[in-house]
Amino acid sequence: MSTTTGDPALRDPARKVSSRAIGYWTTTALIWEGILVAGLSVVYFVVLPERWWWATAILVLAVVGAIVEVLIVPRFKYAVHRWEVTDSAIYTRSGWLNVEQRIAPLSRVQTVDSEQGAIQRMFRLASITVTTASAAGAIEINCLDQDEARRVVADLTEITSRDEGDAT
Amino acid sequence: MSLPGDPRPEGPAHDPPEGPADDAPTPQGPAHDAPTPQGPADDARTPQGPAYDLPAPAGPAAAPPPEGPAYDLPAPQVVRDREWHRQSPKMLVIHPFRVLWSMAVPIVIAFIGINQSDGTWSVRLLPVLVIGALALGLIPWFTTHYRFTETQLQVRKGLINKSETTAPLDRVRSVDLESPPLHRVLGLARAKIGTGVDESRVELDGLAQDDAAQLREYLLLRGAGGRAGTVTGAAGQSPGSMPGAPGLPAGPGGEQPAGEQPAGEQPAGGRFDPGQPGSAGLAQEEVLAEIDxxxxxxxxxxxxxxxxxxxxxxxxxxxxxxxxxxxxxxxxxxxxxxxxxxxxxxxxxxxxxxxxxxxxxxxxxxxxxxWNLRLVREPGGTIRLTRGLLTTTSTTVEEARIRGVQLTEPLLLRAVGGGELTSLATGVGSGGTTKLLPPCPRRVAESVGHSVLGTGERLLDPTGDTPHDPGTGGDDRLDGPLTVSVRSHGPAAHRRLLVQSLWPTLFLTAGVAGLTWWLSWDWWIVAAVAVGAGLVNLGLAQLAYRNLGHQLTSEHIVSRSGALQRQRVVLERAGVIGWVVRQSFFQRRRGLADLLATTAAGPEVVTVSDIPLPWALALARQVNPTVVDQFRSAGEEP
Known part of the structure; x- marks a missing residue:
């Protein structure tokens, strides 16, 4: 093991995303899963002449999946999505089964974008994307409170504009 | 060449338009070398002493650093006259050829088609087609103009859709020359001028070869001058990082050691005999490799x-x-x-x-x-590769932009002790990688790689603030990043690779079993497939494990991977612009992770896969202590 630095873990980033994100994710999941289940149902009840057992199985799976997506996944997402911006770096963590942690020094940040979809606007949420000179290095923070997102973007822009150079 | 009243655009060039390229707390690897293009090859310089001597008696001007002459290169005529230029008239030969070539198939088809229907037509139509093609080919020559202003290169193109591209001269980062066979016969060359990250390049076709060579040298030095402050700043902190740099055997002219003085402070006055700028450039170039x-x-x-x-x-x-x-x-x-x-x-x-x-x-x-491969380090901090038998190409990469190298050993080549060397650079296009050497002995690739990185045979520093791995310390202290032994990822990674290799075997066997059941084959086939595929996959996994490893040297991160094709990626620590730690569900159960170092160079990411999580964090910490430390778990202070 690494004896030079006894450092087993990164802590979680300090902040959670806005709690309204649960509502937002539930809504979007409801829309997409609704479309999916409706489509499958039409095929199942209208198009298919006989109700084969495997068709029934697919439909049941889809419905169960939809319920999980709508009721459970948004809460898990909210629990695992965390972020933090310090003076020198931005740090995020996401994923439940497959966990991903991303760190980018602010000195290497090239652009700070924020975006807000129509449904996000209803929930007063916004997402931030921070890119570096590496295509693999973009960091997203989804579903912040929109005022907070604005503040973070302003801060980041201010901090990163202090560093000159081309950040490569 | 240059007149006394020569307008020198260098003035603004010395103002560094950019601040420090990065504030990473670690010492910046090859950045040290950028302003000291002379590198370790002291011997390459000795014979050129006289070149420096020439002006010495005339101008007792205090000895400028070796870069001096480089920046004083007089601007070539095309740059100085500020006029709009056309391509060389010889391009009037080349353009129609190109058009004919690209239209050859349609013309032939048309010819045959017409010939079959009516013989007399073809005789009249063919000249029309050819002349039309030729005329079409002349248009680019009439519509393409370029000129150099004080600060920019401007290129105008197009008859109907006119376009104007500009390239700021202070930002020129690469100038590549190419001469396809026809160009060579006519003594012409094509230049591609790159100015930044991921941008398309400005192309100047139809330059006379001599002009192109001069222009290349001038533009690169000018571009380097624009950034000199940046690069040189970093260099001062690392005395001794280059074996050759501090103790340069100063020529009779008595130069100062390279890299000690920011280029911006140099007197812009013409110390150099302006009559031979070309020889000045050649005088200092260090040959890193030539074809053998x-x-x-x-x-x-x-x-x-x-x-x-x-x-x-x-x-x-x-x-x-x-x-x-x-x-x-x-x-x-x-x-x-x-x-x-x-x-x-x-x-x-x-x-x-x-x-x-x-x-x-x-x-x-x-x-x-x-053919004629030459890899040289030029004054002004660039690495230049020239090669080619029929089409000659010259590729130049600014040294400070080379963030690492990659040594690739495909199975066959590895079997005979060979390897290929590629550089990872930022803003050079085409994936950021440039082949530096053909397939050649691995030792050659390694030592050339080290001299490109500027860290050949350096002593790793086990006592400094970047302690390197205890597992490989001591014995490997004379290694460079391309030869240092890598740290294997341990039994957990081994088990994971072996278990992972079972999946394809399982799917294949299941598929064959299905077929066997369906077509009522003999069942021994299934057993044979399972055993055969299983053994092959396990063998591959074993190979992959043996190749898997990482290492941290005083200036570089090393990651080795691959089963059949082994590759070792060496990335400068200062080239890391972010970290990603990825853990799949199964990796978490084994305490492993994929560590991704993101970078602007080459493939933009260097992956260290299946590394034990604590090692991953230790690695990231050692490279970016201040950034990563703040996110450590509380109360884990070693």
Whole structure:
């Protein structure tokens, strides 16, 4: 093991995303899963002449999946999505089964974008994307409170504009 | 060349338009070397002493650093006159050729088609077509203009859709020259000028070869001058990082050591005899590698020209069909036995032809591509690669932009001790990688790689603030990043690779079992497939494990991976612009992670896969202590 630095873990980033994100994710999941289940149902009840057992199985799976997506996944997402911006770096963590942690020094940040979809606007949420000179290095923070997102973007822009150079 | 009243655009060039390229707390690797292009090759300089001597008696001006003459290069005529220029008139020959070539197929088809319908038409129409093509070919020459202003290169193109591209001279980062055969016959060259990250390049075609060479030198030095403050700033902190740099045997002219003085402070006055700027540039270049034709033995072991042979083979088989030798109905009757023997002979002959063909094609391809290979470090901090038998190319990468190198050893090449060297650089286009060497002995690739990185045979510093791995310390202290032994990822990674390799075996076996059940084959087939595929996959996993590893040297991160094709990626610590730690569900159960170091260079990410999580974090911490430390778990202070 690494004896030079006894450092087993990164802590979680300090902040959670806005709690309204649960509502937002539930809504979007409801829309997409609704479309999916409706489509499958039409095929199942209208198009298919006989109700084969495997068709029934697919439909049941889809419905169960939809319920999980709508009721459970948004809460898990909210629990695992965390972020933090310090003076020198931005740090995020996401994923439940497959966990991903991303760190980018602010000195290497090239652009700070924020975006807000129509449904996000209803929930007063916004997402931030921070890119570096590496295509693999973009960091997203989804579903912040929109005022907070604005503040973070302003801060980041201010901090990163202090560093000159081309950040490569 | 240059007149006393020579307008020198260098003035603004010395104002560094950019601040420090990065504030990473670690010492910046090869950045040290950027302003000290002389590198470790002290000997390369000695014979050139006289070049420096020339002006010395005339101008007792205090000895400028070796870069001095470089920045004082007089601007070439095309740059100075500020006029709009056309391409060389000789391009009037080349353009129509190009058009004819690209239209050859339609013209031939039209010709044949017309010929079949009515003979007399074709005779009249063909000249029309050809003349039309020629006329079309002349248009680019009339519509393309370029000029240099004080700060910019401007290129205007287009007859109907006019376009103007500009390239700021202070930001020129690469100037590549290329001369296809026709250009060479006419003494012309094409320049591609790159100015930044991921931007397309400005192309100047139809330059006279001499002008192109001068322009290249001037533009690169000018571009380097624009950034000199940045690069040199970082260099001062690392005395001794380069074996050759501090103790430069100053020529009789008495220069100062390289890199000690920011270029911006140099007197811009003409210390150098302006009559021979070219020789000034040549005087200081250090040869890193030249083609050695004994390397030709590696050509057949590299599969990069396999495509060509495969195509040739396809053509061959089509002929085989036409001859009808292989058709079924011939193999019967009294001649059956004879024919069978003939077919056997044919197959063996075919294999022999294939082998010989492969040897010829791969060797020819190697010679064509790598003829006259020269890899040099130039004054002004650039690495230049020239090569090519028919089409000559010259590729220049600014040294400070080279963030790392990659050593690739495909299975066949590895078997005979060969490897290929590629550089990872930022803002050079085409994936950011440039082949530096052809397939060659691994030792050559390693030592050239080290000199490109500027860290050849350096002493790793086990006592400094970047303690390197205890597992490999001590004995490997004379290694560079390309030769240092890597740290294996341990039993957990080994188990994971072995278990992972079972999946494809399982799917394959299941598929075959399904088929067997369906077509009622014998069941031993399933067993054979399971055992065979299982063994192959386990073997591959074992190979992958043996190749998997990482290492941290005083200036570089090293990641080695691959099963059949082994590759070692060396990335400068200062080139890391972010970290990603990825753990799949199964990796978390084993305490492993994929560590991704993101970078602007080359493939933009360097992956260290299946590394134990604590090692991953230790690695990231050692590279970016201040950034990563703040996110450590509380109360874990060592």
């Amino acid at each position: 034709w004994s390397w030709l033995r590696f050509a057949p072991f590299s599969l990069s020209s396999l495509v060509i042979v495969a195509t040739a083979l396809g053509v061959l088989f089509q002929f085989g069909d036409d001859f009808g030798i292989l058709s079924q109905d011939r193999v019967e009757g009294t001649y059956e036995w004879l024919l069978a023997q003939a077919i056997l002979a044919l197959v063996l002959g075919g294999l022999l032809v294939l082998l010989v063909g492969w040897l010829l094609v791969s060797t020819a391809n190697y010679v064509l591509q790598w």
